Amino acid sequence: MTLRPVAAAEAPALAAIHAAAFPPSEAWGADAIVLMLGMPGAFGLWRPEAGFVLARAAGGEAEILTLAVLPAARRQGLGAALMAAALAGAAARGAEAMFLEVAAGNAAALPLYRGLGFAEVGRRRRYYPDGADALVLRRDLRPAEPAAAAG
Ligand SMILES: CC(C)(COP(=O)(O)OP(=O)(O)OC[C@H]1O[C@@H](n2cnc3c(N)ncnc32)[C@H](O)[C@@H]1OP(=O)(O)O)[C@@H](O)C(=O)NCCC(=O)NCCS
Numbered sequence: 001m002t003l004r005p006v007a008a009a010e011a012p013a014l015a016a017i018h019a020a021a022f023p024p025s026e027a028w029g030a031d032a033i034v035l036m037l038g039m040p041g042a043f044g045l046w047r048p049e050a051g052f053v054l055a056r057a058a059g060g061e062a063e064i065l066t067l068a069v070l071p072a073a074r075r076q077g078l079g080a081a082l083m084a085a086a087l088a089g090a091a092a093r094g095a096e097a098m099f100l101e102v103a104a105g106n107a108a109a110l111p112l113y114r115g116l117g118f119a120e121v122g123r124r125r126r127y128y129p130d131g132a133d134a135l136v137l138r139r140d141l142r143p144a145e146p147a148a149a150a151g
Contacts, residue, residue, distance in 0.1 A: 003081065004045065004048070006054070010046070014033050014044070014046065015027075017051060018068045020070050021070060036066075041062075045086060051069035052082065053082040055086040057094065057095040061095055062093070062097070062098045063098065067082060079112050080116065090141060096142050101135070116139065118139045119137065
């Protein structure tokens with residue numbers, strides 16, 4: 001599945017995807033996306049007219065800023081591919097762990113994240129405008145230790 005790095009000039013196309021993926025109160029405009037991309041360590045990957053992920057890697061840790069797939073493009077593996085690319089991009093930038101926040105009732109994103117090895121490390125009560133709690137999830141990015149030799 002071909003993914004492209006995001007450029008700031010593509011922010012309007014990303015904002016259109018975000019608006020279709022999230023409720024109006026949570027949609028990010030192009031200006032907000034440009035600001036996110038300007039943060040130190042920020043990077044993004046996308047499949048045009050389908051979905052994108054924005055992430056940030058700084059100080060040995062990384063976070064997912066947002067992940068959005070158009071309704072018509074869902075359940076075809078794009079969300080997982082975007083997340084895998086973001087995890088690889090963060091590891092390549094020296095991050096040892098990836099964090100993200102997700103609404104406790106997000107029935108699509110939670111199985112996706114758990115399937116990629118994320119585990120809950122915290123809960124932020126009434127974090128979202130609708131009063132929903134946010135779960136803080138973490139995934140290790142360090143290569144697994146080689147198994148100790150037997151004997
Ligand atoms: C969450 C989201 C990015 C998933 O994108 P996607 O391209 O549909 O995800 P994938 O096709 O890669 O799904 C991978 C796995 O995640 C899980 N999953 C995805 N959508 C699911 C759903 N609606 N219900 C249950 N499990 C789901 C499944 O385990 C799926 O594997 P499967 O299809 O083999 O069963 C997409 O639903 C979306 O944009 N939602 C709105 C925005 C949002 O909530 N973003 C995350 C905020 S933290």
